[in-house]
Amino acid sequence: xxxxxxxxxxxxxxxxxxxxxxxxxxxxxxxxxxxxxxxxxxxxxxxxxxxxxxxxxxxxxxxxxxxxxxxxxxxxxxxxxxxxxxxxxxxxxxxxxxxxxxxxxxxxxxxxxxxxxxxxxxxxxxxxxxxxxxxxxxxxxxxxxxxxxxxxxxxxxxxxxxxxxxxxxxxxxxxx
Amino acid sequence: xxxxxxxxxxxxxxxxxxxxxxxxxxxxxxxxxxxxxxxxxxxxxxxxxxxxxxxxxxxxxxxxxxxxxxxxxxxxxxxxxxxxxxxxxxxxxxxxxxxxxxxxxxxxxxxxxxxxxxxxxxxxxxxxxxxxxxxxxxxxxxxxxxxxxxxxxxxxxxxxxxxxxxxxxxxxxxxxxxxxxxxxxxxxxxxxxxxxxxx
Numbered sequence: 020x021x022x023x024x025x026x027x028x029x030x031x032x033x034x035x036x037x038x039x040x041x042x043x044x045x046x047x048x049x050x051x052x053x054x055x056x057x058x059x060x061x062x063x064x065x066x067x068x069x070x071x072x073x074x075x076x077x078x079x080x081x082x083x084x085x086x087x088x089x090x091x092x093x094x095x096x097x098x099x100x101x102x103x104x105x106x107x108x109x110x111x112x113x114x115x116x117x118x119x120x121x122x123x124x125x126x127x128x129x130x131x132x133x134x135x136x137x138x139x140x141x142x143x144x145x146x147x148x149x150x151x152x153x154x155x156x157x158x159x160x161x162x163x164x165x166x167x168x169x170x171x172x173x174x175x176x177x178x179x180x181x182x183x184x185x186x187x188x189x190x191x192x193x194x195x
Numbered sequence: 196x197x198x199x200x201x202x203x204x205x206x207x208x209x210x211x212x213x214x215x216x217x218x219x220x221x222x223x224x225x226x227x228x229x230x231x232x233x234x235x236x237x238x239x240x241x242x243x244x245x246x247x248x249x250x251x252x253x254x255x256x257x258x259x260x261x262x263x264x265x266x267x268x269x270x271x272x273x274x275x276x277x278x279x280x281x282x283x284x285x286x287x288x289x290x291x292x293x294x295x296x297x298x299x300x301x302x303x304x305x306x307x308x309x310x311x312x313x314x315x316x317x318x319x320x321x322x323x324x325x326x327x328x329x330x331x332x333x334x335x336x337x338x339x340x341x342x343x344x345x346x347x348x349x350x351x352x353x354x355x356x357x358x359x360x361x362x363x364x365x366x367x368x369x370x371x372x373x374x375x376x377x378x379x380x381x382x383x384x385x386x387x388x389x390x391x392x393x394x
Contacts, residue, residue, distance in 0.1 A: 044261055067261050069290060072282030079251035079280075083223070083258025086243055086380065088388045091258065109248040112376035 029187060030055035032162035033120065034063075037092060040169040042118075043067060044084045044091035046077035052122035052188040053094045074099035078106040082115050090173060092118045097125060097141040097182070098134065107148040110178040117178035118169055119150070127185035138185075145180050154182040161187065200337050202361040206300050209342060209360050210271060211236050213298060216346055217269070221259060221387065225252035225272025227307045229300050233271055234371025240386035246374050250280030253297055257287050260295035263387070267294050267350050274301040274315045274359070281324065287355055288328030296349040296356035297325070301335075302364050310364065325357035332356040 033056050037045070045060045046069045047053065060068045071077050077093035084091035095103075100121060110117045124131075125138015145152050151171065155164040164181055172179040210232045214222070222242045224230040229252075230244045243259075245252055256270035277299045287295065303316035315321060326333040331354035336342050345358055373379065384392035 044258065067290075069257075069261075069286065072285050075250065076254045076280070076283055076286055079248065079254035079283075080258035080286075082251070083255040083260070084262050085258075086255070086383055086387070087221075087259040087262025088384070088391060089262040106248050106251050109245070109251060109376070112247065113380040114377045115380065 027055065027158070029158045029161040031059065033165050034059040036162060036165040036169065037066075038063075040166070040173070041090050042092050042169075043089040044069065044081070045094065046071055046080050046091060047094035048072075048074050048077070048096070048099050050094065050096035050122045052096065052183065053120070056094065074102040075106045078103050078110065078117065081117055082109055082113065085115050090116075090118075092120060092169075094120050094122075096122045097138045100141045100144055100180075101137055104144065104148050107150060107178060111149040114176045115178070116172040116176050117150075118172045119178070119180040120165065120168075121180050121182045122188055123182050123185045125185075129185065141182065150178045150180050152180050152182065154184065156184040156186055158187045200361070202302070202337065202363050204337070204339065204342070204360060204362045205365055206302065206362040207232050207235060207367060209300065209362060212342060213269070213271070213346055213349060216350060218267075218350065220267040220269050220350060221263065221383075223252055223256045223259065223268065223270045225249070225270070225276035227273055227276065228302075228366070229271050229273045229276070231367065231369045231371055232300070234373070235367065238371065238373065240382050242379075243383050244371065244373070244379050246376065249276055250283075252276055253280055253283040253287060256295055256297065257283070257290060257292065260292040261290070264292070264294055267296070267352055268292075269349060270295070270297045272297070272299055273306070274299055274303060274321065275305045275313045277321055278314055278319075284325050284328040284330070284357070288325070288330055291329070291331075291355055293354050294352040297358075298349065299357075299359045300362055301359045302362050304364055306364075306366055315359070321359045322357055330355045330357045334358050336360040
């Protein structure tokens, strides 16, 4: 990663929004961009934090979370979006809320060509699966975007994905 | 590898015997025959029927069990459905909710698509996989006597439970007509949460 202004404050902004909107279950497949946020959630005794083997598990799990009267969120990277597609059909047919915070790869300054297919395919794939796609490109706007996405999904019972630009996360330095 | 014994149990008899003891338990079904069988046992507002989303049932059960730790959650699904979401066993095994039981009605066939064999017909041991994923209580049921001893365990919150029930290949008609997902979800939440379902 290129050095960021240390420490990055946007992951903590997301955590604070999670607290504000009452997130109780946090499902994730690890991503470097979400490291700090995952650690904050693990340290919070009011949150159940669930490490998944595949992102589709998170879609199904968060249906159960909502059935049981709690709010949850899934943290994933764009590479895992394709794994969710079939089970997103549940969210649409049943009108479940689903909050996905997606850290992007395969766009701003990407070095790994294998990341491009799913990274570039993420917005249309989600839209075709019936997910409302929103995007944030600047660190200082992350907080309001996460809050707005949470309001949208939980108040309208529609799946919402917030894409966090690779520009915010920084990119791996591929120079020798 | 599960020993080869001819399965004689009838799927609807099995599900009736399990659900007649349900009390306040919450029930999640997998798609296909297990959905129809649970409906045939008597529709209930605290049933969440999956008519699609193959591979989702166990994880829906996990989210529900974590959100409602004081209620018993029973997932009733098929062998093909469980095989499509095997990662869930590892995820549930590491979370270890005490109030979650997964019942796989295992006819070793994909009944909906033309009775093709599943891997359980080839010796794949689902209960063995659950055990290896750290479920504290696992078993494979072949007889009514075994079923009778297992039913109370499904409703006692003493640890994540996984049972495969070997059943014969009888197919039944779709007894349940209710299939609108939003209705099934809203009805479930209202029955469980009351007015808080609309917050």
